[in-house]
Amino acid sequence: MVQEFSDDIQKSPDASNLVIITGMSGAGRTEAMHVFEDMGYYCIDNLPAGLIKNLLDMAHASNLQKKIAVVCDARNQSYFANLQGELENLQGRNIPFRVLFLDADDEKLVARYKASRRRHPMCAEGMTLAQGIAAERALLYGIRMMARDVVNTSDMMPRQLRSHIQRLYSDESVRGGLAVTVYSFGFKHGAPTDADIVIDVRFLPNPYYDSTLRPLTGLDAPVRDFVMARDETVNFLASWNSLLDTVMPGYVQEGKQQLAIAVGCTGGQHRSVAIAVATGEHLSTQGYRVSVTHRDLHLAESVRRSIYEEPPADEVGTLPSADEPDWA
Template sequence: MARPKKSAQASRRKPAKKQLRDEGLSSRLEDKHQLVILTGLSGSGKGSALKAFEDLGYYAVDNLPVELLPRFAELVSQSVELTRAVLVVDVREGQGLERFPAMLTEARKYLETTLIFLDASKPALLRRFSETRRPHPLGRESMVGPAIQAERKLLSPLRNIADILIDTSNFNVHELRAYIQNKFERESDGKNLLVSSISFGYKNGVPLEADLVFDVRFLPNPHFIPEFRNLTGRDPKVAEYVGQFPQTQEFLDRVTQMLLFLLPHYIHEGKSYLTVAFGCTGGQHRSVMIAEEIGKRLGKEGYKVKTGHRDMPR
């Protein structure tokens, strides 16, 4: 007797748990979640590199135990806000370094993971330890030279599997920072400098936090027009009045051009914040209008701008 045919739906096999897991992991690998692992010799600049990544918006962890690496990668892959992370694994891990390659393989199942090995020549490392007078993690009771040699041997397996090798022998702190930023900065984050465009009144003094100060008291003062006296530069009528003069527009254009020239250089040097201050007599009208307009112009160019008015009535 012939067996009854199974329906098409019944004949389909349910996906295996491993298949479902792999499909889920594949979808995660397609997103923008990233994990960077810094390792390398003591004195090669891991601390400076970690700070550079942190300034780029990475969540930074120093000396995470190797056994926690896969779990940490899974947490990052599932997080909505924590999309990029960087952590340091080095000789302080001790015997746990032997398990690092296996833990790295597990972490890469959850998200894109890049291993960076920072290296430096023995003379460079000796000079740095001499300058900082910090003990080597393996040489607190012995000479630095043999400790460097022993550490290099312990970290050799990690160096062999690194995705990126950075020799910092001829790098200073700023050059290493610039290298990290140029290589790992997302295109959307290229203008990660936070610019504060603020107004103030000279009668109350120049803001101490100001990096660049512009005096706009050469512009006609709305204070002497009765209908504007109790208003501020944020009022459309006042803004229109101040903006109608040719010198106002030329000033705005020239300052905007100068800032657009300066900002990329500030970013390249690793500056995270820049405060541009505009001052008039009382900090109510002209400076407020100019600070608002400059903020809008820089915002249109893709910069992150915060506008504030120190002396304007709340």
């Protein structure tokens, strides 16, 4: 039975910079490696046990800033037999590490291999699949006894395994493991193609119609105050934040690693910028790891002048504002 964990699960206080991923073939080692990659680990698959020390020496010499996760398994039987001795050597050198051992019931392993139609690495000529699994289990017995974390994936879906590993090994909160990008854009410059959520805020009052606000952007206090103080905005943000609070935990539970939220107005200069910043601030207070960018802000009138050193608009005619209505 799969055990669900709350966001405040206790993490081990001595989480190390080296994780050895091993276990039964078909129990989820590849999926586990992908999880560590998404958490920022430097990952190597199918590393011969005798090269672990060389890898650590290389990482130290090159000042590698990432944590390391390596998959060592029975695919290379002659090399794998040395894994227990290599781990004992690391202990003797006082090099901290953790062993993640992935296991599953024999019936599940048989079913998974039959579904994948792949050959089990321990099946020598004339051996059945069940015999190969039994031989691997015997080979891994000593490593399993050394493992700090043993996870039985028999009843786990991939997303549940991902969530479990994140809770065991991530330095961040579970919500912090989801990288959220909030960006503003202008519909007149093209609708976004890479967003998971798109919100259109063109229904809000437009600062473009105030001549003193027209050359400014949503990052300027006068524009921000104009947008945020409106009753329409206050009501919208209450509903918008409530919607985010409803859907975001679902993305986390699903194991999603990256989420893009696009906030659009006409030109991407005023309303969308202010709302994107407010959205990022709200998600940050909820514990998510958020970046806020502005896709089309460089097209704004005031920014174009500073880049190209154009003369003021009243000397050359009025420049079109990025947030100017489409029909203007």
